[in-house]
Amino acid sequence: MDFDLSEEQRLLKESVERLMLDSYSFNERRKYQAEGRGFGEAMWERYAELGLLALPFPEEHGGFGGSAIETMIVMEAFGKALILEPYFSTVVLAGGILRHGASPTQKANLIPAIAEGRMKLAFAYAEPQSRYDLFDVETRAKQDGDRWMLNGTKGLVLHGAVADKIIVSARAAGASRDKEGIGLFLVDGNAQGLVRRSYLTQDGLRAAEITLDNVQVEAADVIGDPTGALPVIARVADEAAAALCAEAVGCFAEMQATTLDYLKTRKQFGTTIGSFQVLQHRAVDMFVELEQSRSMTLYATMMAGENDAAERARAISAAKAQIGQSARTIGRQSIQLHGGVGMTMEYRIGHYFKHVTMIDTLFGDVDHHLRRLASLGGLIRELE
Incomplete structure (x- = not known):
């Protein structure tokens, strides 16, 4: 398998990350949250201008025909910024229902409006x-x-x-x-x-x-x-879970980087606390969890379009279980290594922890997906 991004995918990654860096600092996020609808209306328009709202939809209905890989790229960048806008609910969830279940007429009536930012679902x-x-x-x-x-x-x-x-x-x-x-x-x-x-x-x-x-x-x-809509719902739920895994990886990366920076600057007993070996080991544990989550998310993303429901479910459940376990480990470590400031509303690390906790529970927590994975015979089936 080729795990490298194409040139177009790299450009997408760079453009979304640049947008988040320029327009979605923690203080700007607070301003968006204070708006009447709880998110940045201007940011929603920017997403439409960049084509992010049209990304996964077919070209014949005004989309760009993107795959789960493009959705993964966007969701990871959004996870790093901790966005508030209804991208997941409109484009990934409701949009997934339209892509897999709607009639050509329904797609023609709804998808262009979503892509242009005129309709939220x-x-x-x-x-x-x-x-x-x-x-x-x-x-x-x-x-x-x-x-x-x-x-x-x-x-x-x-x-x-x-x-x-x-x-x-x-x-x-x-x-x-x-x-x-x-x-x-x-x-x-x-x-x-x-x-x-x-x-x-x-x-x-x-x-x-x-x-x-x-x-x-x-x-x-x-x-x-x-x-007979359950197969469509189940497929969209699996795709949504893969997208949530990507968003969680973005959160984990920011939590790990923020904690590492804190260890390098916070001083205690006359030296930076990052010089203490026991804290270095805990930082390494966070990095290991991040990389495991990233690998499983990439696997789930590549399997999200699998037509075999059982094979798709195996990959999604394995990744979602890993994400839930990593959310607890990385979240616990990041809060503890920040000390009391990590629990305050004024500091962003606690907000990331809350969000990855929510991601863990959406479409099934660790226990749910471990049970589903066990009922399917595990991630790797024995050869017959």
Whole structure:
């Protein structure tokens, strides 16, 4: 396998990292967070100008036809900067649903608006009782002539309060934990009967709880088969998990570099604390975890487009488990090596730790993915 980036990918990496360096310092991030919608509207426009919002979409619908590798590059840079904008929810999550499940007409109507920065989307899949089971859906979709009526509650809808449209998973048939009978429905953010309650997550992002009370959806806004959407949801969840791994690697790299700089400048007992061998060993442990996470993320990224669901799941679960374990190790070490300042809101290291903790829980934590990996026979199957 060739693990080197192409010339175009290197240019993408350089341009995104330069944008983050120039426009996303920790103080600038605070200003964006204080804006009314909780992120930088001007930055969203910059993403559109650079083509980042169009990156993974097919060229025939105004995109650039990028692969999971390009998404990895962008997400890692965004992780280093700890961005607040709804890129993951709009482009990776909802955009993934459109790429894999939408009709040509739906793609033509929605993707250009996303690429130009005129439309933000969210994906409402989680429910209070579902935990990490994507098939555990109690929200109901009942057909009423040419329309569908949605009723139910969705939780932890990332950037759900600012989304112009929300893709909702709902059950059109079967019991609440059946793997068949689930559909995807495109709902207008201001639809009658839809109530959004916005709140801050622990890492400073925005999410919403959404209640649907007889929300009407036209037949043209049903994405794919109204009773067979689970394979699409599962595939998008795997791709999203790979993107989250890349974002976490960006966070880890910044946490490791920031901690190393602190060890080189903080003085105690008349010398820099980085001269103490025991602290050097802990810094090395952080570096090892970072490199392990980077390697597993690259593997998961290269397997994200695998059509064999079981093989794809093995790679994604192995990487997500590694990321979760590294988040705990690197986060714990970085906070402890910074001492009391690491726990303050005024210093950025604690914000990174909070964010990687959130990444660990999105689409399955360490325990969940270790169980899934075990149920699939492990990462490397025995030769038959």
